[in-house]
Amino acid sequence: MRVSTAQFYFQSAQMMSQKTSEVSDQMAHISSGLRVHTAKDDAVSYGTLSGLKDDLANIEKYKSNIIMAESDNNLQDVVFGDAELVLNRITEDMLLANNGRMSTEDLQTLANQLRDSFDQLLDISNTQNENGDYIFAGFQNNLQPFSQNTDGSVVYSGDTGVNELQVSKNITIATNQTGDAAFLNVENAIGDFTADYITNTSGVAVESAKVADRNAYNTAVTPHDYTFSFDAITNDLTVTDSGGGIVFPAAPYTAGQTITFDGVDVTLSGNPLPGDSFVISEEEEISIFETISGAIEWMERGVVSDDQNPEQHQVDYSALLTQLNSATSHMTSRRVDAGVRLQVLETQENRHLDTELATAINLGQLQDLDYAKAISEFEQSQIALQASQQTFTTVQGLSLFNYI
Numbered sequence: 001m002r003v004s005t006a007q008f009y010f011q012s013a014q015m016m017s018q019k020t021s022e023v024s025d026q027m028a029h030i031s032s033g034l035r036v037h038t039a040k041d042d043a044v045s046y047g048t049l050s051g052l053k054d055d056l057a058n059i060e061k062y063k064s065n066i067i068m069a070e071s072d073n074n075l076q077d078v079v080f081g082d083a084e085l086v087l088n089r090i091t092e093d094m095l096l097a098n099n100g101r102m103s104t105e106d107l108q109t110l111a112n113q114l115r116d117s118f119d120q121l122l123d124i125s126n127t128q129n130e131n132g133d134y135i136f137a138g139f140q141n142n143l144q145p146f147s148q149n150t151d152g153s154v155v156y157s158g159d160t161g162v163n164e165l166q167v168s169k170n171i172t173i174a175t176n177q178t179g180d181a182a183f184l185n186v187e188n189a190i191g192d193f194t195a196d197y198i199t200n201t202s203g204v205a206v207e208s209a210k211v212a213d214r215n216a217y218n219t220a221v222t223p224h225d226y227t228f229s230f231d232a233i234t235n236d237l238t239v240t241d242s243g244g245g246i247v248f249p250a251a252p253y254t255a256g257q258t259i260t261f262d263g264v265d266v267t268l269s270g271n272p273l274p275g276d277s278f279v280i281s282e283e284e285e286i287s288i289f290e291t292i293s294g295a296i297e298w299m300e301r302g303v304v305s306d307d308q309n310p311e312q313h314q315v316d317y318s319a320l321l322t323q324l325n326s327a328t329s330h331m332t333s334r335r336v337d338a339g340v341r342l343q344v345l346e347t348q349e350n351r352h353l354d355t356e357l358a359t360a361i362n363l364g365q366l367q368d369l370d371y372a373k374a375i376s377e378f379e380q381s382q383i384a385l386q387a388s389q390q391t392f393t394t395v396q397g398l399s400l401f402n403y404i
Contacts, residue, residue, distance in 0.1 A: 076176075077335055080331055093114055111300045114296045122146060159178070160181075174341065177334060183287065184288070186285055197278040202311060216263030221241045231275075288330075298317060
């Protein structure tokens with residue numbers, strides 16, 4: 001077989017190029033410490049590594065979302081805790097105000113304290129986070145959610161939007177609570193209605209008024225206002241709806257009995273006297289600010305004399321105190337919601353840490369280089385490259401003139 005000079009040079013160059021490439025690739029693996037750089041190194045492992053790297057990237061995103069969600073919910077926990085303290089202080093002032101030794105001046109002083117507490121709660125409802133966003137404004141977080149009108153009423157300018165962050169593949173966590181849900185939509189302590197007492201000489205009060213049969217209630221005359229009248233002579237009770245229709249015909253009333261009409265159950269406390277009357281109107285939720293304003297007004301009446309209907313004054317006090325307790329419980333439940341979310345976030349964070357560790361171990365097992373084996377192969381490739389270089393140098397120097 002004859003080998004031409006050109007063919008010899010081509011084969012030699014190809015051989016040395018291949019060996020040089022092998023040495024270069026092995027050096028790259030040793031420098032990086034990685035066994036798999038591209039799919040040609042190990043197609044199966046390369047595909048698995050891509051999936052594991054995607055998993056780790058997703059975990060990093062989830063962990064980042066968890067940090068943001070924890071920050072938001074921790075702030076809510078603190079804010080609702082502050083609101084609880086304010087409401088507890090208001091309740092203490094209300095209890096103190098009902099002390100028979102209080103003078104009108106003392107009650108006015110307490111009313112001023114309640115105004116300060118009212119302002120503190122209003123300030124709390126307009127809390128901003130570290131970015132300057134209002135945390136109770138829903139999606140309108142650049143807009144102050146609560147403001148007070150000249151008549152003292154409080155209005156909400158936010159919306160009902162709830163922001164959520166994904167903290168795992170199948171779990172999202174709310175990062176805010178809307179202002180209306182937190183401060184306005186407080187459960188009515190006596191049920192679904194509030195009472196407006198027209199004549200109350202006995203101290204009778206609505207203890208409970210709830211919709212028991214929604215179907216019957218929805219088909220009743222609207223608005224759902226009902227007037228309770230105790231006959232001036234017989235003291236029989238009659239209930240009429242807003243259209244003047246009789247929904248509970250005149251009948252003797254027994255203390256503690258439940259009155260049922262139009263799907264509504266009403267229970268009274270006390271023994272009404274002839275001529276007493278009141279109206280109940282639908283109101284399932286009562287604003288915290290409305291309740292505090294009512295307490296301030298109650299204190300500002302001062303000491304009530306016998307000719308100023310002290311029975312009704314006491315009924316109003318009991319209703320306000322009961323609603324304040326409901327408001328405090330509501331604020332506690334809002335704080336509990338934030339706490340539950342924090343627990344979920346902590347649990348999910350620990351799961352991500354465990355998964356991240358396991359994934360990193362699998363990743364290392366697939367891509368980490370066996371240095372002993374790699375260095376051995378590198379040295380062998382170097383020797384092979386040197387041998388091919390020496391062979392080329394020796395052979396290219398040969399000539400027929402060496403044998404003449």
